[in-house]
Amino acid sequence: MLSLPGSTQSLDDYTTSLCELLESPLVRQITGGIHVNDALIHDAWGALPRDWTTWWSSLPDHRLAQHHLIDSIDDAHTSIASPEPDVGTPPESLTEWLQQLRSASLSRAQRAGPCIDLPPELSARMNTKKKAEVSVAAAFIRDACAERNITRVIDIGSGHGYLSVTLAYLFPELRVLAIDGSESQVAASTSFAATLGVPQDKLTQLVRYVDGKTSALAEEMAAWADGQRCILVGLHACGQLSEHMLRYFTRLPFIDSLAAVGCCYNHIVPRSPECPDGFPISARLRSRHVTLSATALMTGCQAPNNWERADLGSPDSTFSNRRLFRAIFEKLLHDKGIDGSSAKSRTPWGIRKGDMASFAPFARRAMHSLQIEDGAMSDAELAAYHHKYQHCKGQIAILWTLSVLCCKLVESVVALDRYCYLVEQGTPQVDVVPIFDYRISPRNLMMVARK
Numbered sequence: 001m002l003s004l005p006g007s008t009q010s011l012d013d014y015t016t017s018l019c020e021l022l023e024s025p026l027v028r029q030i031t032g033g034i035h036v037n038d039a040l041i042h043d044a045w046g047a048l049p050r051d052w053t054t055w056w057s058s059l060p061d062h063r064l065a066q067h068h069l070i071d072s073i074d075d076a077h078t079s080i081a082s083p084e085p086d087v088g089t090p091p092e093s094l095t096e097w098l099q100q101l102r103s104a105s106l107s108r109a110q111r112a113g114p115c116i117d118l119p120p121e122l123s124a125r126m127n128t129k130k131k132a133e134v135s136v137a138a139a140f141i142r143d144a145c146a147e148r149n150i151t152r153v154i155d156i157g158s159g160h161g162y163l164s165v166t167l168a169y170l171f172p173e174l175r176v177l178a179i180d181g182s183e184s185q186v187a188a189s190t191s192f193a194a195t196l197g198v199p200q201d202k203l204t205q206l207v208r209y210v211d212g213k214t215s216a217l218a219e220e221m222a223a224w225a226d227g228q229r230c231i232l233v234g235l236h237a238c239g240q241l242s243e244h245m246l247r248y249f250t251r252l253p254f255i256d257s258l259a260a261v262g263c264c265y266n267h268i269v270p271r272s273p274e275c276p277d278g279f280p281i282s283a284r285l286r287s288r289h290v291t292l293s294a295t296a297l298m299t300g301c302q303a304p305n306n307w308e309r310a311d312l313g314s315p316d317s318t319f320s321n322r323r324l325f326r327a328i329f330e331k332l333l334h335d336k337g338i339d340g341s342s343a344k345s346r347t348p349w350g351i352r353k354g355d356m357a358s359f360a361p362f363a364r365r366a367m368h369s370l371q372i373e374d375g376a377m378s379d380a381e382l383a384a385y386h387h388k389y390q391h392c393k394g395q396i397a398i399l400w401t402l403s404v405l406c407c408k409l410v411e412s413v414v415a416l417d418r419y420c421y422l423v424e425q426g427t428p429q430v431d432v433v434p435i436f437d438y439r440i441s442p443r444n445l446m447m448v449a450r451k
């Protein structure tokens, strides 16, 4: 069962409220309708509710507004009325909207579950985040296997093998098949296993690109399973890879269970005539014509609650300057009728330290990358545009924060779609488990299913 957020009573109600919010003009605008880079071209600030922009403009520092917005989508935050001292009272409509955003998102609070202590020979190879993930995921998979009498694990997108090697090394009863599309990842995993002396009959490693279509891989997995039931697992299976896993789970009879955490939603491919299997994959969301723009999918990869908090006593970050410069540059291109996308081959746009000193060197570097002649914009023009729009820095910073504020909403839509797909395929037990501590691993929703 899916744990529905807040006071939502049924899956139908939840789907409706999520879709309505997603379709609302404001959410559409901030998740790609007007990209922050184009904010000055399309007056994105002016398109926001007037009482919100008036309140934000009245604050002594735009970072206070950013903090307030970010705090408001924090699961641990109880009151969003006036979270920071001296901020005053936000407009009621803003408070209501933030409340709506929060209550439409699936809870990310880590669900209590088993955890193992990794021995030093394993943990020494992992960073803090990976250690935390593997300690919990390995314990979860061990218990899921024990419950169903499963001894075979197929790890898809196994990468450096942190999970698959741990499972094969720690649990004598398990045999693991690790599959990854990247030769270098599998090589790293193979060497990791070799240094620990994991025998090859315990851990089989395959370089295979999973495209969801090949029955050849399904046959290889079946041959390896040798008539035994398996659990299919994935630790941060990027974009569509998670969807391919769901299809393998529902279609292959020897796959009994599934435990998959997704990530990199920007690699999800939207449904189209060329990609009929694309997002959304469930009949429920397809019937509601749910779409997520490329910007929205990118938003789903963000975790603003985990960002380092700006110290209001120190100068604004270079990120804010960069976003402002980028928006001014786009406005200049637009006003001069220059098509910045027409360059045949782009020079990699490596911003150097000196480029951020002021707008002119930033713009010159961008022009160079886009193969726009220096003479196309004079120094005087660059200076005039900067002068005209520099006061918009706070607005652009707040618009940027707004654009990532729907991260949990987007992730909830993706999780709901996957959940519904599994249910529609007749899977009797499906759950979405916030398995990791969000503050360490923001991509913490695990799709758990059993036949």
Ligand SMILES: C[S@@+](CC[C@H](N)C(=O)[O-])C[C@H]1O[C@@H](n2cnc3c(N)ncnc32)[C@H](O)[C@@H]1O
Residues within 6 Å of the ligand: 156, 157, 158, 159, 160, 161, 162, 163, 179, 180, 181, 182, 185, 208, 209, 210, 211, 234, 235, 236, 237, 238, 241, 263
């Ligand atoms: C985010 S990494 C996670 C790696 C590993 N599970 C971990 O947690 O450390 C995703 C891995 O999936 C692999 N991958 C992504 N798409 C794939 C595909 N379509 N077929 C096979 N492997 C894929 C990548 O090569 C990468 O190693």
